[in-house]
Amino acid sequence: MHLLAQALSLALALSLALALLSIPFPSPPYPLYPPRTSMSESPRDQILRLRAAIQRHEELYRKKHAPEISDFEFDKLVDALADLEREFPMFAGPDLGIGDDKSEGFQQADHKAPMLSLDNTYDEADFRAFGDRLYKALGGTGLEFIVEPKVDGVAVSLTFEKGQFVRAVTRGNGARGDDVTANVSLIREIPRSLKGAPDLLEVRGEIYMELAEFQRLNTEREAEGEPLYANPRNLAAGTVKLLDGEEARKRRLSIVCYGLGACEPATAFASLKEFKTKLKAWGFPIRDDIDVQQGVDAAWKAIQQLDVLRRDLPFPTDGAVVKVNRLEDQRRAGTTSKFPHWAVAFKFPPDQAETILRKISMQVGRTGAITPVAELDPVLLAGSTVARATLHNADEIARKDIREGDTVRIQKAGEIIPQVLGVVLEKRPAEARPFDFEARLKELGLDAARDGEEAAYKLRAPSREMKIRRLVHFASKQCLDIDGLGDAVAEQLVDLALVDVPVDALGITPAQWRMLEGFKDKSVDNMMAGLAQAKQRELWRAIHALGIPNVGMQTAKDLARHFKSLDALEAARSADLLQTKIGKKGGVTHEAVIPGVGVEVSESILSFFSDPNHRDWVRAMREAGLNLAEAAAVAAVAGVAGKTFVLTGTLPTLGRDEARDLIEKAGGKVSGSVSKKTDYVVAGEEAGSKLTKAQELGVPVLDEAGLRALLG
Incomplete structure (x- = not known):
């Protein structure tokens, strides 16, 4: 009987794991990664496969900001693994922890108090079980709860020392995260100094992008024909980790603060409510939509209330967070290595x-990348009418077997752009045929191929729209700054076959300009003068104008400063961009030669210049007389050359970009954060944590007059 029971138990556990890996959650008809290899897989193989799947999805979510499955589906994989490892402990692996969002190119910093994740629950029974466990752990005393909207963003810890903001760090692995102070400092709502604050204070919060800002950025991308950002959460996460500070400034992030990390003295606050009230008084953005709730029943009603309120919130939210209010109760309840016992996230369907x-x-x-788009019968979803949805790429269409004419299930889960979850197979028309991606490209006259190992297809030769967008980028203020060469003019130049590649615009004659609608003598003279000025602009503008993928304005400046000429950049090899190191255990790592130019950017640069067409562009730029060399620093301001400056606050007459240009033209470098390597901090009004850190490190501080004097 014992052997029979053990066999039945084994069969049940295997069936459960197989089901969880092959049945969609909540109902999308596509398999989770990786596919089942055999009905007779051993428990050990099942566990190894589940662990690989979980680690892959953690990487996609936390580091690449491109999740392929929902939180619900991910939690089911974790539950399946936990069940199998409990049943077969001899095959259990090490604790997977809470994931890790640390990225290449960032310095790391420790959290004074662990920054844990939250356990998720999806139904009332599970939530009440959470309440029952708390009552038992705390001796049956009456419990108070804080109920807040769960913001779908990026967790961050803000450190204040002696009341001054000094650092912002991502969750990382819970003990150590990336120092993202430079980008987080762009969020205006974060106070720079606190009156009457504890000596040490870690304020926990969530960085997010408001729906209106997300829609603004996507409207711009749609106008440029670029693939739309998938959702605010992924875009916020990507923005926090941007190494290109100029690009980060173009995107407005927001924050909501809600939690207490380390605090010295530890007795500064008695409850979470008291702490949040103080945060509000200091000027932090908080959510206090719902007052303190007495007991589990009241907390459950508050969750239902939030489910209604969330429709009108300015940020994406996918659930409610319920936390014990009294800090002493939190300490008594304790934590696991991953989650606190005193808090839980209830995820809304x-x-x-x-x-x-x-x-x-x-x-x-x-760039020629082709994105498939689903054209849908309009349907009302989460308060708005949806008629289009991105399908990402050919592999996604094939994986979900999406066909024209199918009834599809679409979803918004903290998303603005809806996602196609999958097909309702029982409603598939008999005449529906598998979608042939390459046949459709041929039908549309799009000569495209896969871009290396990437899933995306790219045009082999540029289309009319692609030529227009490249030319507009080439002439934009962030590139060669050719005044008057906007969308309407670019369209005419391409349609008249005067421009095939952007650099062609530099060789257009006055007689050819007069062929354009609205171009009389004055307009032609102005354009010729603008083109002459464009040829003399800085090297970084020429690099940025090339449109190298992943190379924004700041990266272009860094490349210009390092290589000194476009010829040298074009001739660069992998070793000029990355140093390869082999560890004691044989592990290979890559270190950036130029700060901020990591593996992904380096691969983009090398790939770009390996294309003969792109090398032809560079030759044409050279023949057109474009400046392709870095100007030497002005001798009269030799004290600036090679020095590192940090700008903070608002200067009386100089804008931030103007100050940056003056410093860089004189041979200096502008950094986003203060360190021992910083030579000067230029401070204006409302200078915050950067000024404080400079004073602590003894870094010289200049005002605008001091900067101008140094520049001569």
Whole structure:
């Protein structure tokens, strides 16, 4: 009987794990990664496969900001692994922890108090079980709860020392995260100094992007024909980790603060409510939509209330967070290595709808990347009418077997752009045929191929739209700054076959300019003068104008400063960009030669210049007389050359970009954060933590007059 019971137990556990890996959650008809290899897989193989799947999805979510499955699906994988490892402890692996969001290119900093994640629950029974466990742990005393909207963003810890903001760090692995102070300092709502604060204070919060800002950025991308950002959470996470400070400034992030990390003295606050009230008085953004709740029943009603309120919130939210209010109760309840016992996240069911996918269209971006788009019968979803949804790439269409004419299930789960979860197979028309991506490209006259090992297809030769967008980018203020060469003019130049590649614009004659609608003598003279000025602009502008993927304005400046000429950059090899190191255990790591130019950017640069067409562009730029060399620093301001400056606050007459340009033209470098290597901090009004840190490190501080004097 004992052997029979053990065999039945084994069969049950295997069936459960197989089911969880092959049945969609909550109902999308596609398998989770990785696919089942055999019905007779051993428990050990099942466990290894589940662990690989979990680690892959952690990487996609935390580091690449491109999750492929929902939180619900991910939690089911984790539950399946836990069940199997409990049943077969001899095959259990090490604790997977809470994941790790640390990225290449950032310095790391320790959290004074661990920054844990939250356990998720999806139904009332599980939530009440959480309450029961707390009552038992705390001796049956009456419990108070704080109930807040769960902001779908990026967790961050803000450190204040002696009341001054000194550091912002991501969750990382819970003990140590990335120092993202430079980008987080751009969030205006964060106070720089606190009156009457404890000596040490870690304020925990969530960085997010408001829906209106997300829509603004996507409107710009749609106008440029670029693939749309998938959702605010991924874009916020990507912005926090941007190494290009100029690009980060173009995106407005927000923050909501809600939690207490380390605090010295530890007795400064008695409850979470008291702490949040103090945060509000200091000027931190908080959410106090719902007052303190007495007991589990009241907390459950508050969760339901938030489910209604969330429709009108300015940020994406996918649930409610419930936390014990009294800090002494939190300490008594304790934590695991991953989660506190005194808090839980209740995840709201995602908004879903069914509609018919009528057609799959193709959208071409500036770089030639092709994004498939689902054209849908309009359907109301989460308060808005949805008629289009991104399908990402050909592999995604094939993986979900999406066909034109299918009834599809679409979802918004903290998303603005809806995602196609999958097909309702029982409603599939008999005449529906598998979608042939390459046949559709040929039908549309798009000559495209896969971009190396990437999933995306790219045009082999640029389309009309692609030529126009490249030219507009080439002439933009962030590149060669050719005044008057905008969308309308670019369209005419391409349609008249005067421009095939952007550099062609530099060789257009006055007679050819007069062929354009609205171009009379004055307009032609102004354009010729603008083109002459463009040829003399800084090297970094020429590099940025090339449109190298992943190379923004700041990276272009860093490349210009390092290589000194476009010829040298074009001739660069991998070793000029990355140093390869082999560890004691044989592990290979890559170190950036130029700060901020990591593996991904380096691969983009090398790939770009390996294309003969792109090398032809550089030759044409050279023949057109464009400046392709870095100007030497002005001798009269030799004290600036090679020095590192940090700008903070608002200067009386100089804008931040103007000050940066003056410093860089004189041979200096502008950094986003203060360190022992900083030579000067230039401080204006409302200078915050950077000024404080400079004073602590003894870094010389200049005002605008001092900067101008140094520049001569």
